[in-house]
Amino acid sequence: MPKMNLKTLAQTPAGSTVTISHLDSHPDTCNRLREVGFCENATIHLVSSGSSQLICEVCNTRIGLSYTTADAIVVLPSKE
């Protein structure tokens, strides 16, 4: 069951590569995330995660997110 593997980006360990399943937040936040590359089906590589923020790579760009924002990104393990 793919749904069993769903978790948020904030719960993903550093070094993993995941695929975005969907975004779960206010539409404004979701649209902003999509426009910077966090679109459904996009692949994300989690570079590092700290105590309240993380750094990931999406569309070949490095982006810093707070955990609150990363919690809005629901991901699946990547096929890559």
Add this chain to the structure above:
Amino acid sequence: MNSTVQKISLRTIALIGNPNCGKTTLFNELTGLRQKVGNYPGVTVEKKEGKILIGTEEITVLDLPGTYSLSANSLDEKVVTDILFGKIPGTPIPDIVVFVSDATNLERNLYLLSQVIDLKIPTVVALNMYDRIQDTGITIDTAQLRNEFGVPFIPMTASKGAGIKELLSSFENIVSNTDGIRKWKLPDIVRIEHEELVSILVENEKMAESAAFHEAQLLLSTPKDIISFSDEYSGETLTHLQRDHNNLEMNGYNRHSVFVESRFRWTNSVYKNSVRHTAPRHQKTVHDAIDAVLTHHIWGFVIFFALMAVMFQMIFTWAIYPMLLIGSAFDTLAHLISAIIPQGDLQSLITRGIIGGVGAVVTFLPQILFLFLFLGFLEDTGYMARAAFIMDRIMNKVGLHGKSFIPLLSSFACAIPGIMATRTIENPRDRLVTILVAPLMSCSARLPVFSLLIASFIPNILLFGFVSLPAVVLISLYLLGLISALLTARLLKSTVLKGPKPAFIMELPPYRIPTLKNTFIHMWERSLLFLKNAGTIILGVSIVLWFLATYPKMEEGTSSEKLAHSFVGRAGHVIEPVLKPLGFDWKIGIGIISSLLQREVFVGTLGTIYNIEHADEESATLKQQMQKDKDPVTGQPVFSILTALCIMVYYVLAMQCLSTVAVVRRETNGWKWPAAQFVYMTLLAYLGTFITYRVGLWILS
């Protein structure tokens, strides 16, 4: 594909693209101008204009702020859409869009490109930073990209001037309106609803097709209530829009995401067909190793504060030597003029008024240059975005996010670019809070005031054998400004400007080695600005002050008695009761009032006043004159360590800058917020200084 072959008449070119892809570097290369560039998103926040000669035609080139989309989420992004849709009076819709894209990061850039192409403005893509694609391990099939988008893709490296000629010659071949290039596809039901709404916007709202095509997507995906558009659209359009929203939702579409997703699906497939990764992706790089340290939740802060400490240490040690040279050059000039011009009012005006005032301020130029050298280094390497990233945790505690830290850090140089940089903040309340607290960050204009007082009254001793006490005092002053800004932001965000905590999304650019050219251009321009201020405002104030401190004349008496008899002396004694609770005498009061326009005038004012007061003595530096100044009534020194600290606390917290007031008025569209800001900062300064003075007296007693 159905293309017309009519050549366009070229008058205006606009540079558009994602943040930090090199638009301003290309703009500078095309126009020969020297607009500020930096390695962090949001350096350009307003439209910049330049000229270029193509053949015999003079063409206007517009450098626009970076944007991720045409949704206009912030004020800087709105500049882009306003220009593309011809909403700025006097600025025509560009004849050609040069879409600047970072060739090493094409994947995300294609999304905005497809939006720009939807507008049917002739477009050329500048694949910038092309020299780096080999290092990144990618190959780009430009012919395939051209095929998909229907526009030319020109490989180039703007920073080295490569590809400029090819870009310019591509303009000559470009033709107007190319049809059939909107290749991305919407699901059928969504497409039909979108097409209907486009027709309604064209017919009812008299919009151009390309504007209606874009607007219909925004309206169909908007999370806002339809009622909020009642001022902009007719009832018929809004009724239709409501029906469209219902239809899409009934058919199971997420109308907020369907447009972005459909577009991304197409651009991703184009990317996969056109760009080949020859090296495996997500490999650990040296950038990862640097980021692991610089953005670490503990080491990140340690390094940030260590860098700040190095900056202040540098300002206080290395800058001293050129400062001494400038100081002695002004002394020599004053002696020369005294030897040429006979004793009298003219000699006094030039040597004591002008050289005393302007010279006292210009002496601090080396320190300001060191400050800009350091900040330029932070901006160009890519560290600025990392500083904002690590500060997000602290900023979040006061209700803002890390993005607000960039304007605050820029305000260390000057509050004006700092306030302008707030245009990148999406949430209007957060932007306003950042504007209101930005002038509390200690800017370069405060540096002469701090340096004069620290050099005169803080003992130059080493702490722990390597950190000088003056540098520690200077860091403390900067920290006082930062902490006051954060506490004020917290107060504003929990009272008058309450709002939800914003989502933090920050692009972290790749690390780059700063170019000497860029750093020196920036330092050169800041020096010119500083010298221009010294040559205009400070010169003007020095002349007026000399007059007010010389007249009305008193025939008999010492220089001090003559000064007390002058207009300045009389005015100073009137305001003295207000300043006495802060431990300030009337001369300091005159310095504070005369520097309401600009902070560094304080140093010029003291330079002029002390030069006139000590006219009958052997020449001495301002520092020496201040150190030996005594209160004529009590016989106590006018300046002590405590007085110096009180003045510095006052200058950390007070507004004292007319240009900042004017910029805040412009950025907030009225006088309400600059007036509130001036009042709160003045009260805060008075209260802060009063507490410092009282606590200081208590400790000394």
